[in-house]
Structure formats: structure tokens, C-alpha cells
Amino acid sequence: MAKIIVITSGKGGVGKTTSAAAIGTGLAQQGHKTVIIDFDVGLRNLDLIMDCERRVVYDFVNVIENDATINQALIKDKRVDNLFILPASQTKDKDALTIDGVERILSELSESFDYILCDSPAGIEQGAYLALYFADAAVIVTNPEVSSVRDSDRIIGLLQSKSRRAEKGDTPVEEHLLLTRYNPERVEKGEMLSIEDVKDILAIPLLGVIPESKSVLAASNKGIPVILNDQSRAGKAYADAVSRFLGKDVEHRFIEPEKKGLLRRVFGR
Amino acid sequence: MTEVIDKEVKEAVNQSFQIKGGMVTLMVLELLYIDYRRFAQELQKKVASAPNLFNETPIIISLEKLDHPSEYLDFERLIEICRSNDLVPIAVRGGTEGQSQQAQVLGLGKIPSATKSSGKSAQEQLLRDTSARSINESVETSAANSETLTLETTPKFQSTKIVRQPVRSGQRVYARGGDLIVLASVGDGAEVLADGNIHIYGSLRGRAIAGIEDKDNAHIFCQSLEASLVSIGGVYMLDEDMRANHWKDSVHIHLDNENLHIEKL
Ligand SMILES: Nc1ncnc2c1ncn2[C@@H]1O[C@H](COP(=O)(O)OP(=O)(O)OP(=O)(O)O)[C@@H](O)[C@H]1O
Numbered sequence: 001m002a003k004i005i006v007i008t009s010g011k012g013g014v015g016k017t018t019s020a021a022a023i024g025t026g027l028a029q030q031g032h033k034t035v036i037i038d039f040d041v042g043l044r045n046l047d048l049i050m051d052c053e054r055r056v057v058y059d060f061v062n063v064i065e066n067d068a069t070i071n072q073a074l075i076k077d078k079r080v081d082n083l084f085i086l087p088a089s090q091t092k093d094k095d096a097l098t099i100d101g102v103e104r105i106l107s108e109l110s111e112s113f114d115y116i117l118c119d120s121p122a123g124i125e126q127g128a129y130l131a132l133y134f135a136d137a138a139v140i141v142t143n144p145e146v147s148s149v150r151d152s153d154r155i156i157g158l159l160q161s162k163s164r165r166a167e168k169g170d171t172p173v174e175e176h177l178l179l180t181r182y183n184p185e186r187v188e189k190g191e192m193l194s195i196e197d198v199k200d201i202l203a204i205p206l207l208g209v210i211p212e213s214k215s216v217l218a219a220s221n222k223g224i225p226v227i228l229n230d231q232s233r234a235g236k237a238y239a240d241a242v243s244r245f246l247g248k249d250v251e252h253r254f255i256e257p258e259k260k261g262l263l264r265r266v267f268g269r
Numbered sequence: 270m271t272e273v274i275d276k277e278v279k280e281a282v283n284q285s286f287q288i289k290g291g292m293v294t295l296m297v298l299e300l301l302y303i304d305y306r307r308f309a310q311e312l313q314k315k316v317a318s319a320p321n322l323f324n325e326t327p328i329i330i331s332l333e334k335l336d337h338p339s340e341y342l343d344f345e346r347l348i349e350i351c352r353s354n355d356l357v358p359i360a361v362r363g364g365t366e367g368q369s370q371q372a373q374v375l376g377l378g379k380i381p382s383a384t385k386s387s388g389k390s391a392q393e394q395l396l397r398d399t400s401a402r403s404i405n406e407s408v409e410t411s412a413a414n415s416e417t418l419t420l421e422t423t424p425k426f427q428s429t430k431i432v433r434q435p436v437r438s439g440q441r442v443y444a445r446g447g448d449l450i451v452l453a454s455v456g457d458g459a460e461v462l463a464d465g466n467i468h469i470y471g472s473l474r475g476r477a478i479a480g481i482e483d484k485d486n487a488h489i490f491c492q493s494l495e496a497s498l499v500s501i502g503g504v505y506m507l508d509e510d511m512r513a514n515h516w517k518d519s520v521h522i523h524l525d526n527e528n529l530h531i532e533k534l
């Protein structure tokens with residue numbers, strides 16, 4: 001039985017897809033058979049970040065509509081063993097996802113995978129709801145600013161009341177806070193919320209803090225999940241988060257302002 | 270469901286009376302489709318299952334969720350059904366111009382629609398069946414402005430409602446007929462209401478409305494005052510009124526001579 005993990009946030013553009021790609025890759029690197037499903041029908045981003053855009057033949061909606069089998073639609077990652085992508089449809093309307101269709105596909109994937117990651121679209125509408133409904137665990141991606149924190153709070157409320165686990169009265173969905181685009185210098189100046197502020201408001205366990213880093217955009221432009229760049233601070237922070245997810249006790253890094261030398265200040269990584 | 274009506278204090282003139290703005294919590298009866306016989310039967314059943322529930326309670330009839338919004342409505346009949354079940358309709362919310370006029374003739378007030386955008390959002394669609402099931406739940410997450418008929422069967426002034434988890438943005442908890450104790454924080458965009466007192470063992474960032482039934486003995490306590498609104502017995506304060514004093518303090522709020530009084534704990 002696979003563990004179903006939703007990567008969600010409420011607010012758009014906070015780093016869900018970046019995080020889904022990184023965490024999925026990290027789990028696969030650790031030897032777990034992992035599939036990342038793109039629930040963002042109509043936008044299709046995940047395949048760009050994973051560099052499999054030109055290998056998409058069938059997509060999630062084709063499988064839901066029985067135009068293709070799951071195996072026809074799954075794309076195997078070329079770099080990391082055990083890693084698969086189920087891309088979203090770029091052409092279909094977002095109502096193409098149905099709760100029964102999603103359930104059928106998740107249960108079929110559950111038989112052969114260890115982890116199923118659902119990359120949620122922004123918002124709290126149908127797509128986001130379907131991405132979280134079947135989750136066993138949730139990674140709540142949050143930026144250190146007020147509107148993002150508030151939307152995360154809203155999403156946590158939905159997980160606690162509208163997920164399948166909540167409706168059935170099963171053990172609640174596991175909650176993990178992932179603070180991304182964290183900039184310790186700006187926090188110090190009071191321009192952003194601190195880790196403590198966010199933890200205090202959301203009151204769920206902290207899985208990781210991913211620093212704001214240019215290497216993220218560079219990696220996604222090249223189609224390489226940032227976790228594969230072991231020079232990048234964001235990549236290292238994602239690797240730490242994956243270890244914590246798997247139960248290891250790892251200290252948080254990159255959460256204090258950097259004491260930069262002159263060269264690093266000029267060339268900044 | 271509860272409905273909070275904000276009115277500005279327009280004027281307090283004249284010798285024989287005063288006009289005061291305030292907040293009143295009212296039940297809203299949302300009609301989903303028109304079938305007078307079914308409506309009468311279902312309402313009767315609801316009353317039979319909770320005899321003390323209605324008790325001449327004023328209600329607002331909402332036309333906003335009607336499946337055929339502009340259909341002709343027999344208001345006389347609707348009012349009659351409500352009255353015979355101990356509900357006192359006082360106003361109509363939403364509906365067409367013609368419908369409001371009809372209602373006005375029969376002595377009902379008119380309240381503008383709560384949901385301005387008329388098209389049903391996907392979110393509302395999504396929540397519709399779950400909310401239909403949540404009739405007896407008091408914690409519910411709903412889209413902004415989408416409201417549901419929440420009727421609690423708890424008899425008056427008996428229970429204290431204890432909430433152990435944070436009340437999150439978009440959620441609303443109502444302790445009908447008693448006090449509310451929250452053993453966590455109330456988030457920005459969340460709302461807690463009680464007929465009696467409200468105790469929050471955490472930060473209050475959203476809205477707290479106490480003393481809906483018993484304003485003279487209602488108090489609000491919280492460990493950090495960061496609220497967007499607090500109200501007791503209809504007298505309210507907004508965050509701008511509170512920021513200067515006692516912001517982020519642990520406080521006790523109560524009514525003193527029709528004014529809200531905030532004291533540091
Ligand atoms: N740690 C980071 N440092 C710098 N930039 C980042 C970081 N994380 C994400 N970004 C950038 O933020 C932008 C949005 O990221 P991403 O697409 O992952 O967000 P999303 O939450 O999936 O967005 P959407 O809601 O549109 O699906 C991208 O340009 C990405 O490169």
C-alpha cells in the first residue's frame with residue numbers, strides 16, 4: 001500500500017511544484033518507488049521541472065477517461081531509478097478530474113508504488129480538493145508572508161474537515177509544514193515572518209525550511225529537480241526535509257543570516 | 270446558520286428613542302428549492318426533534334441558494350409555514366426585485382445578498398453535498414460567504430463547548446446555548462461565537478462574538494489579543510480600535526455600561 005502525500009498550499013506560486021519534484025526525487029533516491037501526479041490540469045508544469053515535457057503522450061485525464069492505461073501514461077525518470085511522473089493534461093478542462101476517477105487511479109497506483117505525491121493546483125477549488133481528498137499525509141508549502149500563512153491555515157482546516165480521513169473519522173492526515181523561499185536576512189530586517197511566527201500561527205510540525213535561492217529557478221529552467229544539485233543550499237535543505245520525512249532527526253540549516261565574505265557577497269549563490 | 274449584521278451607528282438623536290447600531294446574530298433559513306409540502310413536513314420534523322430549538326426565534330429567509338432563483342414564490346404560504354413552526358420570519362435575503370417587493374407587502378424587511386457574485390463557484394458546488402450533511406455540526410469549513418443552515422439541538426444554557434484544535438481560517442465555531450472554550454488559537458479569518466462566554470487559551474486573531482443570548486454576563490478571555498473583531502451582546506470593536514491598547518496582551522473583555530472594556534490579565 002502506497003502512502004499518498006499531497007503537496008498543497010492554497011496560495012499560488014509558493015513552490016508546490018518545485019517541492020513536489022524535489023521531494024519525489026529525494027524519496028526515489030532513497031530507494032522508494034515514487035510517482036508524482038500533476039493535478040494542475042490546464043497548466044502542466046511538473047513535466048517542465050522534471051524535463052519530460054517532450055515525452056508526454058498520454059496524461060492523467062486520458063487515464064481517467066479510459067483512453068489510456070496507467071502504464072501508458074506513466075513516464076519513467078531518466079536520471080533517478082524508482083521515479084515516475086503522471087503528467088497533467090494541458091488541453092483538457094479542469095472539470096475532467098472526477099472523484100471516482102481519481103480514486104480508481106490512486107488505488108491502482110497504490111498496488112505497485114511506495115509513495116504517491118499529488119502536486120496540487122493553487123486555490124481551494126475542485127482540483128485542490130481532489131488532490132488532498134485521499135491524502136494520508138500533507139506537505140503544506142508556505143512562504144513567510146501573511147497571505148500565504150493564512151491560506152495554509154485554510155487548507156489545514158480543509159484537510160481536517162473535508163479529507164476522506166476526516167470524513168471517515170480515521171486517524172487524521174499527517175501534517176508537515178514546509179517553509180519555502182525563506183530569506184533570513186529579510187526576516188532579520190522584519191520584512192518577512194520568522195520561522196517562529198509561522199509555526200506559532202499554523203501550529204503543525206515543521207518538516208523543513210527551504211532558503212530563497214537563485215539555484216531553484218536555474219534548476220527548473222534546466223529541467224533538473226533542485227535536490228539533484230548538491231551545491232545548492234535549497235537542494236540540501238530539500239534533502240534534509242526528505243530525511244526528516246523518513247523519520248531521521250536532522251538539524252535545520254540555512255535559517256540564520258549568512259556571514260558572507262566579500263566574494264560571496266558579489267557573486268552570491 | 271448565524272448571520273451577523275453590521276450597521277453603523279447613524280445617529281442617536283431624538284427624545285423618545287435612540288437608534289443604535291449593533292450586531293445581532295440571527296438564524297438564516299436557506300431555501301434550496303420550492304416544494305411547500307416538503308418544506309412544511311421537514312420543518313415540522315426538525316421542530317419535533319428539538320422542541321426548544323425555535324421558540325419564536327426571528328429568522329431570515331434566504332433566497333440565494335434557490336435552484337430556480339426567479340420563480341414565483343408564495344410568501345404568504347412560506348410565512349405561514351414558518352409561523353406555525355414557531356419561527357418568526359423578519360426579512361428576506363437575496364432574491365429578485367419582484368420577490369423583495371412581494372415580501373415587503375407582507376411586512377418582511379429586505380437584506381441584500383451576502384454573496385455578491387451570483388454564479389455558483391466550483392467551491393460551493395464542491396461543498397454543497399457535504400454541507401447538506403453538516404446540519405448538526407457546528408464546526409464547518411465553508412467558502413467565504415457560502416453559508417449553510419446549522420441548527421444545533423442543544424437545549425439552552427446547558428453545555429460548554431470545548432474545542433481542542435486551532436480554529437482555522439474559514440472555520441466557524443458556535444457554542445449555542447453556552448460557553449465556548451478553545452484550547453488553541455483562533456486564526457485570522459476564523460470566527461468563534463457563543464451565547465455565553467468565550468475563553469481562548471491561545472491567540473485570538475480572527476473574530477470573537479460572545480453574549481449572543483446572555484450579554485450581561487458574557488466575557489471574552491484570550492492569551493493574546495490580535496483580533497480582527499470582538500463583540501459582546503452586539504457591541505463591537507475592530508482591530509484598529511484595539512491596536513493602540515493591549516495589543517498582543519493577555520486580556521479580559523467585558524461590557525461595561527454598553528461599552529466594551531478591555532483589561533490586561
Ligand atoms: N526556494 C526558492 N527560491 C527561489 N525561488 C523559488 C523557490 N521555490 C520556488 N521558487 C520559484 O517560485 C516560482 C513558483 O514556484 P512553483 O511553480 O514551484 O510554485 P507552485 O506553488 O507550484 O505554483 P502554482 O500555484 O502556480 O502551481 C518559480 O519561479 C520557482 O522557481
Ligand SMILES: [Mg+2]
Nearest residue numbers: 016017040045
Ligand atoms: Mg504548481
